[in-house]
Amino acid sequence: MRSFVLQTTLGFLLPLLAACLQPQIPSVKSFIQGSPTSAFRLTSRVQIIVNAPDAHTGSPSLLDFARTFKDDLISVTQFSHIPDIIIDSQPSLAQPHIFLSLGATSENLYFNGNPSREGYNFNISTRSYTITGMEPIAVWWGTRTLLQQVALVTGASHKGVIELPSGTGSDSPGWEVRGFMLDAGRHWFEASFIADLCIYASFFKIQSLHLHASDNLWNPSFLYGQDWRKLYSAFRFQPPAYSALSGIVPLRNESWSREEFTQLQTTCAAHGVALVPEIDTPGHSLVITKWKPELMIPGAPDNLNLSHPDTIPTIKSIWNEFLPWFSSLEVSIGADEYEAALADDYISFVNEMSSYISSQSGKSIRIWGTNEPSKTLSISTNVTIQHWNFPGDTIPVELTKKGYKVINSEQSFLYLDGKTSDGGQFPTELNQDLMWSGASDGGGWAPNIFSSTDSSNNTSPNDPNLRGAIMALWNDWGNNATTPLEIYYQLSRSLAVFGEKTWTGSGVQASALTRDQFDRVYPVLNAAAPGQNLNRAVQPQRGNVVYQYKTIIAPLRTSFDSVGPPYTLKFTVNPTSQDGVLFSGRDSKLHVRSLAFEDPSTQKFYWLNFTLLLNQETTVEIHATRESTYALINGQKYWWLTNLDIWGEYMQLANMSFAAPSSAIGVDGFAGRIKDVSLVLES
Numbered sequence: 001m002r003s004f005v006l007q008t009t010l011g012f013l014l015p016l017l018a019a020c021l022q023p024q025i026p027s028v029k030s031f032i033q034g035s036p037t038s039a040f041r042l043t044s045r046v047q048i049i050v051n052a053p054d055a056h057t058g059s060p061s062l063l064d065f066a067r068t069f070k071d072d073l074i075s076v077t078q079f080s081h082i083p084d085i086i087i088d089s090q091p092s093l094a095q096p097h098i099f100l101s102l103g104a105t106s107e108n109l110y111f112n113g114n115p116s117r118e119g120y121n122f123n124i125s126t127r128s129y130t131i132t133g134m135e136p137i138a139v140w141w142g143t144r145t146l147l148q149q150v151a152l153v154t155g156a157s158h159k160g161v162i163e164l165p166s167g168t169g170s171d172s173p174g175w176e177v178r179g180f181m182l183d184a185g186r187h188w189f190e191a192s193f194i195a196d197l198c199i200y201a202s203f204f205k206i207q208s209l210h211l212h213a214s215d216n217l218w219n220p221s222f223l224y225g226q227d228w229r230k231l232y233s234a235f236r237f238q239p240p241a242y243s244a245l246s247g248i249v250p251l252r253n254e255s256w257s258r259e260e261f262t263q264l265q266t267t268c269a270a271h272g273v274a275l276v277p278e279i280d281t282p283g284h285s286l287v288i289t290k291w292k293p294e295l296m297i298p299g300a301p302d303n304l305n306l307s308h309p310d311t312i313p314t315i316k317s318i319w320n321e322f323l324p325w326f327s328s329l330e331v332s333i334g335a336d337e338y339e340a341a342l343a344d345d346y347i348s349f350v351n352e353m354s355s356y357i358s359s360q361s362g363k364s365i366r367i368w369g370t371n372e373p374s375k376t377l378s379i380s381t382n383v384t385i386q387h388w389n390f391p392g393d394t395i396p397v398e399l400t401k402k403g404y405k406v407i408n409s410e411q412s413f414l415y416l417d418g419k420t421s422d423g424g425q426f427p428t429e430l431n432q433d434l435m436w437s438g439a440s441d442g443g444g445w446a447p448n449i450f451s452s453t454d455s456s457n458n459t460s461p462n463d464p465n466l467r468g469a470i471m472a473l474w475n476d477w478g479n480n481a482t483t484p485l486e487i488y489y490q491l492s493r494s495l496a497v498f499g500e501k502t503w504t505g506s507g508v509q510a511s512a513l514t515r516d517q518f519d520r521v522y523p524v525l526n527a528a529a530p531g532q533n534l535n536r537a538v539q540p541q542r543g544n545v546v547y548q549y550k551t552i553i554a555p556l557r558t559s560f561d562s563v564g565p566p567y568t569l570k571f572t573v574n575p576t577s578q579d580g581v582l583f584s585g586r587d588s589k590l591h592v593r594s595l596a597f598e599d600p601s602t603q604k605f606y607w608l609n610f611t612l613l614l615n616q617e618t619t620v621e622i623h624a625t626r627e628s629t630y631a632l633i634n635g636q637k638y639w640w641l642t643n644l645d646i647w648g649e650y651m652q653l654a655n656m657s658f659a660a661p662s663s664a665i666g667v668d669g670f671a672g673r674i675k676d677v678s679l680v681l682e683s
């Protein structure tokens with residue numbers, strides 16, 4: 001878009017920054033510019049007004065969303081304060097205002113022709129920015145658009161003036177399902193971390209989190225030998241005390257109580273993100289067979305024997321306990337990677353669970369696409385199939401033709417594995433070449449694209465049975481492969497590009513972003529994304545220096561919790577004991593012994609191949625990026641590594657990235673002296 005030039009009274013030629021909407025993620029479908037010289041000037045006096053008749057409609061209500069929006073607006077503008085929200089039935093023209101209301105919109109269909117209630121219209125004029133949507137969620141997405149525009153304008157030139165161009169716009173997503181899956185079965189995550197991921201994803205208009213909440217590591221030398229009970233497995237929903245299901249959660253410290261889960265679900269919902277839980281059976285079920293070994297297929301402890309009379313009742317009792325926890329309209333029963341030879345058992349099981357869950361809760365179910373050839377039975381078309389792989393009867397174009405609703409999670413585009421994958425099968429983050437141009441039709445990926453080599457495998461963007469897409473982050477190597485923040489590093493850019501592609505598609509709409517536009521705005525939007533601080537960004541005390549102390553009287557507390565990489569942490573230490581913690585923070589602790597970094601969320605330790613000498617000064621310089629962390633000691637580099645057990649086939653060393661532990665210095669029994677401490681941000 002060309003930029004307008006304004007003749008000012010001072011006679012200077014000033015480019016008018018607010019001349020048009022900035023490209024954003026995902027892109028806005030249409031915007032017709034008003035007068036090029038008029039703009040909405042956003043100041044800290046802006047009044048957020050919620051239309052009175054609509055304020056309490058919906059759950060979350062329009063007013064609930066407005067309150068979160070107000071906090072987000074403060075975060076993005078860095079205004080210290082904005083006026084309280086007003087509930088009124090018309091915008092007051094006295095004061096610049098943002099008016100949120102419900103009403104008919106021009107955009108009300110997904111690409112597949114189904115009605116959408118997520119579309120919104122917006123109108124920007126000198127004193128007023130109005131957002132109208134059919135439902136509160138639609139208005140919520142409209143507020144994300146406003147915030148992104150603000151972030152991009154302030155990012156470009158912040159002279160205390162935020163101007164948004166006048167005009168009218170309309171926007172709506174192409175697909176109903178725009179989700180991300182987190183494997184929380186093989187890796188433990190605290191609910192608060194997952195909530196932050198929801199909040200982050202929501203900024204890019206992602207509408208669901210598929211939470212894979214039970215699983216086990218896969219390692220044949222354990223599974224099919226004497227030691228199958230020693231292989232890590234987990235079920236994350238904590239049954240109530242004394243429940244008959246207690247045996248399913250032996251590690252209560254790695255499970256969410258109902259209260260923690262409800263809080264997570266509520267936080268996600270408050271940001272427009274529906275939490276779709278998955279309890280995976282009859283494969284991936286080691287956690288169940290450790291509890292009830294009689295239910296396994298002999299010799300295959302991760303598979304349940306569906307023809308044992310107790311198996312299906314046990315699975316139903318699990319769902320029966322936890323269905324009341326879930327507010328989503330759908331749940332996933334997993335149902336992947338089961339034996340093809342038991343196809344009839346499998347299909348009857350899926351259909352029985354579909355009717356059971358529907359009769360108990362009114363919810364419908366999803367399963368992973370699984371090759372289960374049967375001559376006599378077929379899965380009910382009430383079941384949504386989440387495609388991820390191509391064998392046998394799981395070809396999406398054929399499934400949609402047969403009447404199945406399909407969600408695209410095709411692994412060759414949409415799978416990530418925590419830290420690394422076997423033989424580099426999956427990239428660290430979504431492959432940008434594939435996303436922008438690597439599809440079989442020559443364009444970029446979109447929910448209708450299933451193959452990078454054979455376009456006959458792609459559905460049309462408006463296939464009535466294509467519901468959308470879910471990208472997946474697996475954790476095949478378990479708790480010690482990554483810190484939670486490392487998972488965020490893999491997801492941060494991935495969620496943004498995925499948000500664009502699932503909202504807009506590739507080549508469907510003229511408004512679609514180019515890769516250059518995406519690359520230009522992504523860093524600004526990532527840094528501005530409100531409501532969470534997964535980057536662990538901080539305001540340094542001076543320049544790039546977060547803090548600096550010549551002498552320390554331990555224990556010393558600072559005002560910084562945790563500082564995200566890249567950074568350099570320097571100190572000189574003279575310990576008189578191997579006990580104690582040098583630096584402690586929300587995301588990491590650095591112990592004296594072996595200079596081990598501890599991840600407090602998983603309680604895993606990562607030793608350095610170096611031992612501090614007692615009663616002697618050593619100067620240590622820690623350099624961290626999002627990829628790795630090393631210490632420079634006496635001119636030598638030592639890396640903090642983990643060792644991954646890749647499916648029992650081989651071990652693989654991998655780097656660890658740690659946020660700087662910055663809330664306390666010299667604690668938990670530390671004895672000795674620490675001096676010359678500095679924590680400096682790097683770029």
Ligand SMILES: *[C@@H]1O[C@H](CO)[C@@H](O)[C@H](O)[C@H]1NC(C)=O
Pocket residue numbers: 123124125128168
């Ligand atoms: C946008 O707002 C302006 C100022 O309130 C109004 O004159 C105009 O009709 C509105 N446009 C649309 C499409 O609602």
Ligand SMILES: *[C@@H]1O[C@H](CO)[C@@H](O)[C@H](O)[C@H]1NC(C)=O
Pocket residue numbers: 297298305306307308309
């Ligand atoms: C499953 O359990 C049934 C009933 O106990 C038994 O007859 C059958 O052999 C078992 N199936 C397998 C594959 O072990």
Ligand SMILES: *[C@@H]1O[C@H](CO)[C@@H](O)[C@H](O)[C@H]1NC(C)=O
Pocket residue numbers: 354355358380381382
């Ligand atoms: C599909 O769901 C509908 C509505 O819940 C129900 O009436 C029908 O029996 C189900 N069909 C099958 C094959 O399960």
Ligand SMILES: *[C@@H]1O[C@H](CO)[C@@H](O)[C@H](O)[C@H]1NC(C)=O
Pocket residue numbers: 188251253254601602603
């Ligand atoms: C949970 O408890 C087990 C057994 O005591 C321990 O091995 C594990 O590290 C603990 N996990 C966390 C996250 O604290």
Ligand SMILES: *[C@@H]1O[C@H](CO)[C@@H](O)[C@H](O)[C@H]1NC(C)=O
Pocket residue numbers: 609
């Ligand atoms: C640890 O250090 C010792 C001595 O410096 C060295 O011989 C050894 O190879 C190192 N081990 C690893 C895993 O790097």
Ligand SMILES: *[C@@H]1O[C@H](CO)[C@@H](O)[C@H](O)[C@H]1NC(C)=O
Pocket residue numbers: 217477478480481641642643644645
């Ligand atoms: C990480 O866990 C695996 C089991 O999944 C184990 O084999 C490996 O030794 C652990 N690595 C470290 C560095 O603790």
Ligand SMILES: *[C@@H]1O[C@H](CO)[C@@H](O)[C@H](O)[C@H]1NC(C)=O
Pocket residue numbers: 628639641653654655
């Ligand atoms: C860790 O990162 C460094 C720097 O990128 C690299 O040279 C080294 O090979 C990595 N180590 C492992 C085990 O991947």
Ligand SMILES: CC(=O)N[C@H]1CO[C@H](CO)[C@@H](O)[C@@H]1O
Pocket residue numbers: 390395397398454456457
């Ligand atoms: C139209 C169609 O089904 N095309 C192909 C999709 O992919 C499978 C497996 O790769 C092929 O066998 C199909 O012919």
